[in-house]
Amino acid sequence: MKLRFAREALREAFQLAASVAGQRTTKPVLQNVKVETTEQGVIVSATDLEVAIRLSVVEGVEVLEQGQILLPASRVAGILRESPAGELELETVQSGCQIKGKDSVFKVLVEDPEEFPRLPSMQIEPALRIAAKDLVGMVRKTAFATAKESTRYALNGILFVITDHTLELAATDGRRLAVATLDLEKTEATLPPAIVPVKALTELERLPTQEEEAVEIKLEETQVFFKTERGLISSRLVEGNFPPHREVIPKDMDKKVKVRRESLLSAVRQAALLTTEEAKAVRLSLSPAKLTVSSKTPESGEAQVNLEVKYSGKPLEIGFNPDFLVDVLRAVEEEEIELEASEPTRPAVIRAGKDYLYVVMPLTLL
Numbered sequence: 001m002k003l004r005f006a007r008e009a010l011r012e013a014f015q016l017a018a019s020v021a022g023q024r025t026t027k028p029v030l031q032n033v034k035v036e037t038t039e040q041g042v043i044v045s046a047t048d049l050e051v052a053i054r055l056s057v058v059e060g061v062e063v064l065e066q067g068q069i070l071l072p073a074s075r076v077a078g079i080l081r082e083s084p085a086g087e088l089e090l091e092t093v094q095s096g097c098q099i100k101g102k103d104s105v106f107k108v109l110v111e112d113p114e115e116f117p118r119l120p121s122m123q124i125e126p127a128l129r130i131a132a133k134d135l136v137g138m139v140r141k142t143a144f145a146t147a148k149e150s151t152r153y154a155l156n157g158i159l160f161v162i163t164d165h166t167l168e169l170a171a172t173d174g175r176r177l178a179v180a181t182l183d184l185e186k187t188e189a190t191l192p193p194a195i196v197p198v199k200a201l202t203e204l205e206r207l208p209t210q211e212e213e214a215v216e217i218k219l220e221e222t223q224v225f226f227k228t229e230r231g232l233i234s235s236r237l238v239e240g241n242f243p244p245h246r247e248v249i250p251k252d253m254d255k256k257v258k259v260r261r262e263s264l265l266s267a268v269r270q271a272a273l274l275t276t277e278e279a280k281a282v283r284l285s286l287s288p289a290k291l292t293v294s295s296k297t298p299e300s301g302e303a304q305v306n307l308e309v310k311y312s313g314k315p316l317e318i319g320f321n322p323d324f325l326v327d328v329l330r331a332v333e334e335e336e337i338e339l340e341a342s343e344p345t346r347p348a349v350i351r352a353g354k355d356y357l358y359v360v361m362p363l364t365l366l
Helices: 007-020 073-082 132-145 198-206 261-272 322-331
Strands: 002-006 032-037 042-047 051-057 061-065 068-072 087-093 096-100 105-108 128-131 157-163 166-172 176-183 194-197 214-219 223-227 231-236 255-260 282-287 290-297 301-308 316-320 336-341 348-351 356-360
Touching: 002 007, 007 032, 007 042, 007 051, 007 073, 007 087, 007 198, 032 073, 051 198, 068 073, 073 105, 128 132, 132 157, 132 166, 132 176, 132 198, 132 214, 132 322, 157 198, 176 322, 194 198, 194 231, 198 223, 198 231, 255 261, 261 282, 261 290, 261 301, 261 322, 261 336, 316 322, 322 356
Parallel strands: none
Antiparallel strands: 002 061, 002 087, 032 042, 032 068, 042 051, 051 231, 087 096, 096 105, 128 214, 157 166, 157 194, 166 176, 176 356, 214 223, 223 231, 255 336, 282 290, 282 316, 290 301, 336 348, 348 356
């Protein structure tokens, strides 16, 4: 195989694939990125056996000789990142592969591409098409709420549900719940509930897409596929049963206040400066025309930030982990959010627009 390519043309795709390659695997072959030629250019692929990615690179690549090769993910990603050359040549040689720039030559040892796992075809029969920007936006608003290292595996992914022409994504770690919905008026598609690993959806966020490009989705019994014009991500589904999340969304909240998102985010961040890991809590005090965000620890001192709001209900004091508030306020883009609560010991709800809600458990204040 022999290629001549613009460094930037291959660098982006290779780094995306390298991020999927298994770096801590017991199978060394998974620490590689596979590059194979096509009639139009090359396909760059990687997998860790849970998530797989295939990216098509056409522009900026000239195929001089057909073939395929396995390249060490981290080493070749480093070469493509650090090389100052605008154009590079990659060629298979007897001892491995050679990458040449204007003033540099790298001879890299490689493994047999026949040992690499077989990955799905770039062509799928989608059950659903969604605007890429809409799906990526939903992922950003929910992924942060997944459990990071839970033994309850179902909490390690994002739940996908399609009912009544609506796509719903939900994520929870047991202490908070994020739910994003999207109206699907123009589709009759139905998909069974499925829990998708966060890693697959994180890679989907990073796929290069055009402004109006769509993502095609195909769901099988144990796998899900996301297809764009340039790439395909396939992933095993997370096993287990997602908790009945709709049942935990509080109803009859009698204290509601609208707040500018950026103002509340700034106030929470300021109050959090004087919290500690042992006492990580901020207090939200709601009173007529005012919302106060404060913190107090014996080791650090006290902080208080006042916000003017339109509120005329009964006073309320409720505590939260500041990280849980910062996460959601950074994830949503609306200028204004609505905070709903009832009692200091009951969960509160944050709404951003009509298609997003966030349920968060309070902390006991001393």
